[in-house]
Amino acid sequence: MKGIRVLGFLLCVVFLMGLLTVAWAEEPKEIAVIVKEATSSFWQNVAKGAADAEKELVAQEENIKVTFIGPEAETKIEQQVNLVENAINRNVMAIVLAPSDPDALVPVVMKAKEAGIPVVIIDSLLNSKEGYVSFLATDNRAAGILCANELIKRAGTKGKVAVMSYVPGVGSEIGRVGGFIDTIKEKTEMEVIGPFYSQSDMVTALNQTIDVLSANPDITAIFGANEPTAIGMGRAIEQLGLAGKIVAIGFDGNKDLQEMVRKGTLQGIAVQNPYRMGYEGVKIAFAAAKGEKVPEYIDTGIVFVTKDNIDSEEAKQVLY
Numbered sequence: 001m002k003g004i005r006v007l008g009f010l011l012c013v014v015f016l017m018g019l020l021t022v023a024w025a026e027e028p029k030e031i032a033v034i035v036k037e038a039t040s041s042f043w044q045n046v047a048k049g050a051a052d053a054e055k056e057l058v059a060q061e062e063n064i065k066v067t068f069i070g071p072e073a074e075t076k077i078e079q080q081v082n083l084v085e086n087a088i089n090r091n092v093m094a095i096v097l098a099p100s101d102p103d104a105l106v107p108v109v110m111k112a113k114e115a116g117i118p119v120v121i122i123d124s125l126l127n128s129k130e131g132y133v134s135f136l137a138t139d140n141r142a143a144g145i146l147c148a149n150e151l152i153k154r155a156g157t158k159g160k161v162a163v164m165s166y167v168p169g170v171g172s173e174i175g176r177v178g179g180f181i182d183t184i185k186e187k188t189e190m191e192v193i194g195p196f197y198s199q200s201d202m203v204t205a206l207n208q209t210i211d212v213l214s215a216n217p218d219i220t221a222i223f224g225a226n227e228p229t230a231i232g233m234g235r236a237i238e239q240l241g242l243a244g245k246i247v248a249i250g251f252d253g254n255k256d257l258q259e260m261v262r263k264g265t266l267q268g269i270a271v272q273n274p275y276r277m278g279y280e281g282v283k284i285a286f287a288a289a290k291g292e293k294v295p296e297y298i299d300t301g302i303v304f305v306t307k308d309n310i311d312s313e314e315a316k317q318v319l320y
Contacts, residue, residue, distance in 0.1 A: 100295025144179025205232025
């Protein structure tokens with residue numbers, strides 16, 4: 001009788017271990033999407049693209065889940081480093097990362113590579129080509145050049161242009177603002193005022209723009225280089241009664257910026273495709289995790305939106 005009990009106990013143990021093994025095998029593999037901050041419309045559109053990629057992969061019976069997170073602000077670089085560290089410690093399947101700093105994130109990306117976790121970089125490039133498998137982003141220098149050329153068409157080649165930027169040293173900022181300023185200097189006699197850095201905070205950008213325009217009443221044109229900065233810039237222009245009186249070009253395409261274009265506060269906005277960054281970022285990360293060859297770089301594109309084309313199909317595909 002005692003032997004039967006022991007045998008029964010052992011069978012129960014084996015059965016339970018089998019259940020645990022099945023449960024473990026069925027645990028979804030995580031693809032962690034880590035952005036610069038999670039609340040703005042731009043990053044929420046990245047999240048939407050990532051979520052749609054997850055739905056498609058799950059519908060194809062792939063056992064994965066996509067998580068989305070970012071630090072409290074784009075300036076919280078150490079916080080973002082910790083988020084990547086945590087993902088590595090969870091042994092995620094892959095990481096999709098929009099780095100807040102081109103240097104500070106390099107060591108942790110290398111750590112992910114050493115752990116066998118493929119990293120896909122979106123939006124802003126790192127200052128090292130080691131550690132990640134693919135880069136998806138707007139060609140930011142080309143976008144900055146486009147904005148400068150559109151501003152020149154409307155403002156001419158003389159006068160003053162203020163440059164309202166966001167976080168100094170970020171890869172996207174270096175290309176975007178650098179391309180803009182270089183083109184202004186090459187093609188015009190305009191005096192460049194700035195750049196001024198809002199730290200991607202709308203209220204800071206609003207106050208900076210009021211100060212700049214009040215101190216330089218002869219400014220003829222102004223450029224806002226990302227979503228919160230352009231919104232703050234546009235609101236400052238409206239508060240000062242300068243809408244339509246100076247040429248203003250913004251960047252990104254949320255509802256606030258669209259409304260400013262319709263009203264004539266902004267003469268145009270350069271709109272990226274954050275949805276595509278999230279969607280293709282997850283798809284490429286998944287493919288890389290399975291050992292497939294992935295493209296080293298994908299240009300996710302830019303559309304310059306004005307009052308004349310804001311209702312076009314091309315604009316609707318990128319506005320959010």
